[in-house]
Amino acid sequence: MSQMEIRSITKKFGDMTALDNISLKLEENKIYGLLGRNGAGKTTLLNLITNRIFPTDGEILVDGENVIENERVLSKIYFMTENNYYPENMTVKQAFKWSSEFYPDFDSEYAADLCEKFSLNIKQKIKSLSTGYTSIFKMILALACNVPFVLLDEPVLGLDANHRDLFYKELLINYSEKPKTIVISTHLIEEAADIIEDVIIIKSGKLIVKEPVENVLSQGYAITGSVSAVDSFTNDKNVLGADTIGGLKCAYVLGSLIKAGIPDGLEVTKPDLQKLFIHLTNR
Amino acid sequence: MSQMEIRSITKKFGDMTALDNISLKLEENKIYGLLGRNGAGKTTLLNLITNRIFPTDGEILVDGENVIENERVLSKIYFMTENNYYPENMTVKQAFKWSSEFYPDFDSEYAADLCEKFSLNIKQKIKSLSTGYTSIFKMILALACNVPFVLLDEPVLGLDANHRDLFYKELLINYSEKPKTIVISTHLIEEAADIIEDVIIIKSGKLIVKEPVENVLSQGYAITGSVSAVDSFTNDKNVLGADTIGGLKCAYVLGSLIKAGIPDGLEVTKPDLQKLFIHLTNR
Secondary structure, eight states: OOOEEEEEEEEEETTEEEEEEEEEEEOTTOEEEEEOOTTSSHHHHHHHHTTSSOOSEEEEEETTEEOTTOHHHHTTEEEEOSSOOSOTTOBHHHHHHHHHHHSTTOOHHHHHHHHHHTTOOTTSBGGGSOHHHHHHHHHHHHHHSOOSEEEEESTTTTOOHHHHHHHHHHHHHHHHHSOOEEEEEOSOHHHHTTTOSEEEEEETTEEEEEEEHHHHHTTEEEEEEEHHHHHHHHTTSEEEEEEEETTEEEEEEESOOOGGGOOTTOEEEOOOHHHHHHHHHOO | OOOEEEEEEEEEETTEEEEEEEEEEEOTTOEEEEEOOTTSSHHHHHHHHTTSSOOSEEEEEETTEEOTTOHHHHTTEEEEOSSOOSOTTOBHHHHHHHHHHHSTTOOHHHHHHHHHHTTOOTTSBGGGSOHHHHHHHHHHHHHHSOOSEEEEESTTTTOOHHHHHHHHHHHHHHHHHSOOEEEEEOSOHHHHTTTOSEEEEEETTEEEEEEEHHHHHTTEEEEEEEHHHHHHHHTTSEEEEEEEETTEEEEEEESOOOGGGOOTTOEEEOOOHHHHHHHHHOO
16 A cells, blocks of 8 residues: 655745645555646656755655655655656666666566567667656656656657557556556646546645646536537636637636526537646636 | 749658659748658658658749748748757757847847746756747747748647647737748647648659648548438438537538438538548548
8 A cells, every 4th residue: 555645745945935834645556647837846856756956845755654764655656757866878678678677577578569569679878868758768767667657757758649559548548457656747738537536736835726637627518519508608717728610619717507597509528637637726 | 022932842861752843832921731741741841841851853933032042041931840959058048049049130138038938947057958848939039020921740749738729829829910921740630720821732752732622621521410410411421520419410421411401400610620631641
């Protein structure tokens, strides 16, 4: 039974409060979406969890033990980060070997299999990889290391559309075959919305949402129908955005819906997580 | 009258042919989308245009002059690249000052205005910026330098959804007030589809598409209606993908449409550029 508990974490950099009294629990075998604007504090939180930096206040416990300078606990967590910690001239293959020393359950065969699927040449030097292939390399390490906690900071950064599709598929296969706790921090919210179970939203260093994705989505709804019918229905409502396809319009509305009041010809559907997010986090 | 001509460009790295006999013209005051899979050769092409690397064969002319070691020609081009060429400890403000020396028409007031809109602190050191804010910093430089050619390599890398929206808006304002030739290389195709005029697609080092976006989109169509009606209509067709909202389905179909054959209740609309791209570039 693996669990992570973040207790009243505050982190200051000089005068600037990057994280302000954040408390949350991450349960075993769940996929979390960690969302927030640029500069909200997401990466700071992930750096604190993995003891790359120290909190100003509060503590982070994994299975009851504090993460600070605790190698045994840290080896239960894999952090796919924007930074590169690999020696300059290391090849992809050498990095896999190196990782398998720190993560004893690293699955080399699976990693090689993923390299093939993503057309990553294992003989290439890490420093010579493009932005997209650097993400692919790190993401394969994250999927293959077989630890209870996998933290993914912008896993699809620079990935083309085909590779992003493939990544989401492989992540779900990995999760169903070897369940683990996964935290995905991403700005491509709509693409990730289908695989996230709980949403964590940080705004200017404060935790503002920690709820199942359904609860967040229930704060609004989408309504579809002919352009004129949708416009007349949403006239007095708080519309977050709209898409039109042909003569049809789909408007995203904030607020709860009184079902009795839906005119004929209009259809109510799930709202768009990205549009709700933009609303919740706008400055 | 500014024009760029890429003539039979081939670039090899050792045994590997990164670009294979590419020829294309970039016209004045047009927005191009440079699309391709990870590793297709997009960044190599941009590096060749800006003389960061040398072609194995062929030449690139700007207003009739070869770009190679030609400072006068190169000062007409701004390249927003993934790499950082700024001294380690430089602040955003200092970088603006530095840029205005190389680009005499650099608009400092406009740059400061954009910093405010994107909440970028001009006193921050460039190296301390997050991935998202590094993109914002470079994008502001690109918009403010006032040159005839602006090349944007993944301009929205790491930007949150709100900032991506703001970027597309500011880019269009900039383009309408001070027209220029803009090349956007991006993997977030659907978001950029509305601002691109011509699409350039490179596949494994070869130019496979260079056409107005409408021509590319005319290779397919989308059809919307009830799930059952759409399914029965697309049964014998090449479906690239589909979205459903409520009881409605929108399927993306490859091929041309015989208008006479559309059953009642179905509506034909513009297809999705990203889905067509995935189809055109799949290995």
